[in-house]
Amino acid sequence: MIDLAILGLLKEQELHGYELRKRLGGLPGARAGVVSFGSLYPALARLEKAGYVKAVSASEAAPAPVPSSGSLVGELAAFRARHVRPTRTGRSKKVYGITPLGEEALLERLADPTPTDDRTFALQVAFCRHLAPSERLALFERRRAHVAGQIAEAGRRRERERSLDGYLRSLRERDEASLTTDLAWLDRLIAEERAATPEEPAP
Amino acid sequence: MIDLAILGLLKEQELHGYELRKRLGGLPGARAGVVSFGSLYPALARLEKAGYVKAVSASEAAPAPVPSSGSLVGELAAFRARHVRPTRTGRSKKVYGITPLGEEALLERLADPTPTDDRTFALQVAFCRHLAPSERLALFERRRAHVAGQIAEAGRRRERERSLDGYLRSLRERDEASLTTDLAWLDRLIAEERAATPEEPAP
DNA sequence: GGTTACATGTAACTAGTTACATGATTAG
DNA sequence: CTAATCATGTAACTAGTTACATGTAACC
Numbered sequence: 001m002i003d004l005a006i007l008g009l010l011k012e013q014e015l016h017g018y019e020l021r022k023r024l025g026g027l028p029g030a031r032a033g034v035v036s037f038g039s040l041y042p043a044l045a046r047l048e049k050a051g052y053v054k055a056v057s058a059s060e061a062a063p064a065p066v067p068s069s070g071s072l073v074g075e076l077a078a079f080r081a082r083h084v085r086p087t088r089t090g091r092s093k094k095v096y097g098i099t100p101l102g103e104e105a106l107l108e109r110l111a112d113p114t115p116t117d118d119r120t121f122a123l124q125v126a127f128c129r130h131l132a133p134s135e136r137l138a139l140f141e142r143r144r145a146h147v148a149g150q151i152a153e154a155g156r157r158r159e160r161e162r163s164l165d166g167y168l169r170s171l172r173e174r175d176e177a178s179l180t181t182d183l184a185w186l187d188r189l190i191a192e193e194r195a196a197t198p199e200e201p202a203p
Numbered sequence: 204m205i206d207l208a209i210l211g212l213l214k215e216q217e218l219h220g221y222e223l224r225k226r227l228g229g230l231p232g233a234r235a236g237v238v239s240f241g242s243l244y245p246a247l248a249r250l251e252k253a254g255y256v257k258a259v260s261a262s263e264a265a266p267a268p269v270p271s272s273g274s275l276v277g278e279l280a281a282f283r284a285r286h287v288r289p290t291r292t293g294r295s296k297k298v299y300g301i302t303p304l305g306e307e308a309l310l311e312r313l314a315d316p317t318p319t320d321d322r323t324f325a326l327q328v329a330f331c332r333h334l335a336p337s338e339r340l341a342l343f344e345r346r347r348a349h350v351a352g353q354i355a356e357a358g359r360r361r362e363r364e365r366s367l368d369g370y371l372r373s374l375r376e377r378d379e380a381s382l383t384t385d386l387a388w389l390d391r392l393i394a395e396e397r398a399a400t401p402e403e404p405a406p
Numbered sequence: 407g408g409t410t411a412c413a414t415g416t417a418a419c420t421a422g423t424t425a426c427a428t429g430a431t432t433a434g
Numbered sequence: 435c436t437a438a439t440c441a442t443g444t445a446a447c448t449a450g451t452t453a454c455a456t457g458t459a460a461c462c
Binding site for chain 4: 093
Binding site: 204205238239241242246295296 | 449450451452453457458
């Protein structure tokens, strides 16, 4: 999960850990919270050891072309980052960039056909522009099938346990409503995707 | 999470681990999967050590009044459980029941005002019939406020980042749609709850 | 007598968390 | 100078997972 998020963000732009965390928190699906430093920094170290990311000189960090934060503070910080002078003593900003190996790993994680949790799927969609159109569509279709399957299962369960009392019944209704909302969204997403992609005739 | 589920299920009926797991899987919200034995059995041991549950004689396990599985296999197993004879050697069924201390712990977890994840909230609702009406309503209202807050936040974010491109924008829409669906469900739940509870005038 | 389903448990691992420790930079 | 914010990291813990090890009971 965190690996996918880090690789996806670094593919767009070189960043240091602290900034990375801020952007992680701003990513959809919004219902999941911010990641902690205690998991972010070890993850960065792990990814660096694996050769997926590498620390670059702090001054190489590109200032955001479109400042996603919109804050003046962020702009000033970016400006200052450009003429930072390396201090003799330890703790200082460490800017990371993605490596070619890391880009491969990102594509693998984006195309991974294993059904994932909501949060990971949201991240896959957030960065799916890096996939080939056919793989992107496959990602959406797989998810659609997964959600459709859950709806079918919920329907079967409803048949089996008709006359369920109060709160349990309400919870089942909620499950079905949420699955139905999600399916409708996926159908829109898929329709838009097909509309945007000129059809590929069979070879 | 698992503690709440175990205590909630054992409050209804004495059960052994294997059966407990089956019911855990059938509980809403359906989108979360089944728990593994590797987390269930240690959890039972922990709860027993804490004095929240205790192992009772296997023959005391009440057969399900309404067989939730609907399977003949389950019915036969329940029948056989009634005339099990203790075998001399180790591994055999171990039926657990909830203790008064465990019932206290269950009520604490049900009324816990700390905002929780989706899965835990679903469990709180699944067992909320054990709460006093006012506490039940408070549980729902807290959740409603939480979701309403997230919707407000999503709206602010939409203002801030208008003209977001393709997939990110779609993900935001999905977030808002799912939050809105959930809010509507909560409103129905709260309305039903108020309708069912004769109003309490201020003392 | 073999297969299948029931049943309990442990060990090693995964993926995160909170709390802590430290230091650098800047605004007032 | 000092408080706030930026920034990096470690240690101990939490809450689960998978894979393994073992045994029981019934079915055919």
